[in-house]
Amino acid sequence: MKALVLTEFNKKMEVKEVPEPTLEDNGVVIRVKANGICRSDYHFMKGDLSWVGMQLELPHVLGHEFSGVVDKVGRDVTKFKEGDRVVVPHAHGEGTCEYCMTGHSNICDHGSVAGVSYWGGFGEYVHVHDADRNVVQLPESISFEAGAALGCRFMTAFHGLVDQVKVKPGEWVAVHGSGGLGLCVSHVASAIGARVITVDINDEALELAKEFGAEFTINGSKEDAVQRIVEITGGGAHVAVDALGITATCQNAINSLRKRGRHLQLGLTSSDEQGKVELPVDLIVVKELEFIGSSNMPVSRFSAMLNMIESGVLHPEKMITRKVSLEEAADIIINMEEFKTPGLSVVNQW
Ligand SMILES: [Zn+2]
Numbered sequence: 597m598k599a600l601v602l603t604e605f606n607k608k609m610e611v612k613e614v615p616e617p618t619l620e621d622n623g624v625v626i627r628v629k630a631n632g633i634c635r636s637d638y639h640f641m642k643g644d645l646s647w648v649g650m651q652l653e654l655p656h657v658l659g660h661e662f663s664g665v666v667d668k669v670g671r672d673v674t675k676f677k678e679g680d681r682v683v684v685p686h687a688h689g690e691g692t693c694e695y696c697m698t699g700h701s702n703i704c705d706h707g708s709v710a711g712v713s714y715w716g717g718f719g720e721y722v723h724v725h726d727a728d729r730n731v732v733q734l735p736e737s738i739s740f741e742a743g744a745a746l747g748c749r750f751m752t753a754f755h756g757l758v759d760q761v762k763v764k765p766g767e768w769v770a771v772h773g774s775g776g777l778g779l780c781v782s783h784v785a786s787a788i789g790a791r792v793i794t795v796d797i798n799d800e801a802l803e804l805a806k807e808f809g810a811e812f813t814i815n816g817s818k819e820d821a822v823q824r825i826v827e828i829t830g831g832g833a834h835v836a837v838d839a840l841g842i843t844a845t846c847q848n849a850i851n852s853l854r855k856r857g858r859h860l861q862l863g864l865t866s867s868d869e870q871g872k873v874e875l876p877v878d879l880i881v882v883k884e885l886e887f888i889g890s891s892n893m894p895v896s897r898f899s900a901m902l903n904m905i906e907s908g909v910l911h912p913e914k915m916i917t918r919k920v921s922l923e924e925a926a927d928i929i930i931n932m933e934e935f936k937t938p939g940l941s942v943v944n945q946w
């Protein structure tokens with residue numbers, strides 16, 4: 597089969613012929629129809645994230661945002677049959693640890709990650725183990741491309757806003773960073789009734805944020821984002837989101853909060869920070885701020901998000917700005933350094 601293969605860190609990936617995956621008894625082989633391109637792919641390509649214990653063995657096929665059609669079914673699988681349309685939330689739990697047992701499979705003690713723990717969706721076929729637990733049916737009304745757009749950033753935005761910081765209608769949400777993840781945050785926050793202010797340094801990304809519900813946008817390279825947010829909201833946002841993961845977005849997000857505000861950290865840091873950002877600790881104390889992390893989404897929460905898409909409240913399909921081939925994906929990923937990739941790009945041509 598054809599796949600985009602990472603053979604060396606920090607080097608452009610190449611399309612090559614590789615063996616098709618083998619079917620395990622509890623797994624399914626999926627013929628990939630669409631796979632989203634994510635900033636994490638850029639980090640993996642660079643060899644980043646070793647500081648959170650992620651080190652890929654090479655050669656490797658990335659791709660953790662995929663949807664497709666079930667092609668082969670292991671004999672122990674009960675929920676899927678050949679031809680089913682499916683999507684794969686990329687954080688897998690093994691089902692027995694205390695976190696899985698209490699509904700938090702996304703932070704499983706023995707978890708695995710699609711496209712990281714095993715070869716992912718930048719190939720024609722993917723094998724997903726423990727399919728009954730880790731694969732979700734994709735409703736007919738949702739396209740494969742939209743399904744691929746859900747499996748990472750969209751679900752991360754949803755879980756962070758709805759389950760972790762519990763955004764309420766009418767609250768001010770300041771979104772710092774309007775790449776793929778930030779755009780999803782602006783969209784989901786406005787869909788649940790919050791008033792959204794989005795900050796970025798790219799005007800094109802800000803225009804997109806407006807289309808997806810941002811009431812105000814601020815270009816942080818032209819004006820003081822924190823000061824503007826405090827002015828607009830009359831004292832600061834109720835919720836601030838770092839949707840990028842660099843020192844500036846993290847610190848600006850915290851500084852843009854009102855008293856008792858909640859900071860939601862969604863972005864993972866890059867090689868500059870290696871996981872460490874200086875925080876205004878005294879401000880966190882005297883303003884009684886909360887700093888909340890959020891990672892992916894438990895599979896059990898996927899149906900709530902699918903319901904909101906089917907009912908027309910959320911529109912992942914409108915966020916897709918580019919549909920590309922495997923070869924084009926390699927170019928997009930190596931060029932992500934420049935932050936010039938507004939919206940979501942999805943591979944749907946092999
Ligand atoms: Zn991703």
Ligand SMILES: [Zn+2]
Nearest residue numbers: 690693696704
């Ligand atoms: Zn577990």
